[in-house]
Amino acid sequence: MSALREALRRLVRSRALPTQFLALGSLMVIYFLVRLLTPEHPNLDAAPVDALGGSALPTPSDLMDSTAALGFLLLGAFISGNISRAAGLPRLTGHLIFGCIAGPQLPAALGLPQWTLITTGQLNHLGIVNALAVSLIGLNAGGAIRLSFIRRHGRGLLLFVSITTSAVALFCGAAGWWVFPSMLGSESTLSGSQTLAIAALIGIICATTSPAACIALMRETGARGVMAHAALTATVCGDLICSIALSAVIAFTAGTLDPNFALRSGDMGVVWHLVGSFAVGAIAAPILQILGSKASARPQTAVLVGALGLALVCTSLSLSPLVAALSAGLVQANVLPGSSRRFFEGIDSLSAPVFCVFFAIAGAGIDVNMLKVLWPAALGLVALRAVTSTFFTAATVRFVGLPPPARRWLWTALLPQAGVSLALANEVHSSFPDSSWSLALWSLLVTVIAINETLGPPLMRYGLIRAGEASWSK
């Protein structure tokens, strides 16, 4: 309650807020009016001919409209992120909420489809932004892993991360196994093995954390102590384990979950999926490195080309873009640290626009009708995740060998969720797009992530302050 009061107090006191609200409101009204005034593209009864009597092909209207949708999502998500920030909440919360308001699901749930600002067709054409964002998230997270820190705290840290991650995955997975089939209602046709596989997916995604939130808070508060470093390494290692585990679960259970699944199933498929992803990432690292160093004047363009290329190559080879990007980032930051600085700077400057659109698209995809049913389960999962994570962190943190204040507050760093979690949830949804359970699972996971992403960072900031690594003034 005190956090909520603090957010409201900040909102009321912020001087820039009226302008931001005005800008957001005006943008939405103007965009709506433009959509209203835009003439309907006629459904052509006959094939159009050109001036020479040959066939003509006008560009599909949805494809043409997707550019305006992209700009609208970008600007709207940016302004709502500013509003969210002014309230002391993460920017990503603002992006998600804006996406939800602008997308097709909320107006449909309210029975006002004519108020839809961004249609499903337009969202489909923006899929390439998702590929790019997943790649950037992976590169950023992989780049945050410091092998020197792991070597120093190696065994203890690995033990701590493995036990905590497994425990959270196990408990949340068990809760998912119990709750998820009932959420689908009486029409649910899930078999026992399908329920088990879905439970594993729920557990793994609940066990992910947020290296991005960690990095952002370290920057924001200037925290550079042992807790901050331990938190960053633990979150990245935990997410790496979860990414690998999720890829393995998808590959092993693909046939069970959806008979039409395209990935090569079987043992070799799993090996190829994991080892191949790592190998492609490791091979890509020096190429990205060269791209970054050669393009010192325009590192953003080099990052754009490199990250997009990595994502598309992985998708075409049935590999995990996230794992490959993690591996590429890790190799770049640890094997080629000096010359990769420009590349990571490029990622930083490109992250803002890409994440605005990525999270807004995620928000636009949330099925609000389903959310009305899902919210108790989502809240339950959030609470269970927090309790399990806190308990097992307290029980195993002594393996890491941290000093007492850091040891006491490390659990706060494991609560935020953001990009990696959403990327993994998207991977599950895009792997089984036509399955009856897929949208419900995705909506549940996105709700859980949104709650953790909203509540987690303020808690972690509080933990850093209490551990003596940051102060209230920052």
Add this chain to the structure above:
Amino acid sequence: MIVAEQSLSDAPQLDVALRVFIAIAAIYALASLTQSGLAQRMRRVPAIAMLISGGWLAVLTGMIAGPRALNLLSESTLLAASPLVVVALSWVGLIVGLQARVVIIKAVPAEVWKWVAVDAALAVALASLAAWILGGIWLIESPSQGSWVVMIWATLTCASIGWSPETRSLRPGLGAKAHRLGVLIQAGAGLCGLFSAELSAVCVGLVHRSAEGIASASIPDMTIAILLAAALACVLALGTRVVLGQSISDGSSISVIVLATVAITGGVAASVGLSPIAAAALAGAAIANVRGPLRITERILNRAEPVVATMMFMLAGALMRLPDHPILWAVAALLVASRVVLKPTVMRSSLWHERASLALDGPLARATIRQAPLAIAVAVTAAVFEGSRFSGELLGLVVITGLASSLIGAVQSAQQSSAIEVHE
């Protein structure tokens, strides 16, 4: 867009995405190559300078990679990339519009205004003649014929008006007279560019399809579209200024705002059937004239200029079709000949009173022969909105005129340069 006989849904999405990526990587590689130290050194050779500065290397790459050669940039790939193309066109328009600062326009000398006015009048007359010839001989008889003639007229006017603002590749020399002439050439090109950008609205906006698939000139529809674009441009300019003003310290936030402005302006224009260049030029002019962090906006836009320019030229190469009908070649020859004869004459006569302070006999005397690069972006717009043999050949006509005029301009400038050296 383009002659996309194969729809996007027919091709596997992943294959298309990979091809889009290959196209982006090629554009990036080519843009980096033209900016490299090696390319800068090679620009000392006039022919290579013309190839690189005029974007003809990118046009050639586009032709080779395009659907009519290697098919790396297939029709479905180009169709899938059309949102990206709209952003690039809008980017071009915004850069053009940002030059329309009242302070700068007021500082343009009266001679340049006169020069531009005469040039524009001649371009309109010439384009009208060419459109009349093409309408009678090239086009088939149809209820839409009037609309198509207007579209040809607008495209050819945009191609004929103005000249390339680039002067460095012509090695104008270091004297004050050459420098001043270079500045006037750029000022004139900027003014003509603004006119061309707004006229490009006609290329796309006037032609609407009815449910029966017939194209018709709809002036009310186009008026609504232009008014909508103008209103949006003003609101966006004011909004951008407000939001930019609050994010002045944060570079990445400014990039987000600029990118969003470019995408919304171009996207809305494309949705209402208007040229993204025209709408973005309006927005650019409005942004340029409200107080705000203009410099940083320009810097962000200019940083991407080599990539956007390379993309435009590559697209032109991929989308163009070599003219089938001899009349198109004849019209191209007419347009080139008129540039060679009229442009330098108009420049000399308009600037005659200033001849004492200008190097009117130097290499820059022939600079105005070269076609403005904006003409290609305008012709690409029409081909992006509706893929057909007609729009491809019209683009081909503009590209051929541009290439021939660049070649002749560069050769004549080099001859002029040599003559001066011999004389000295």
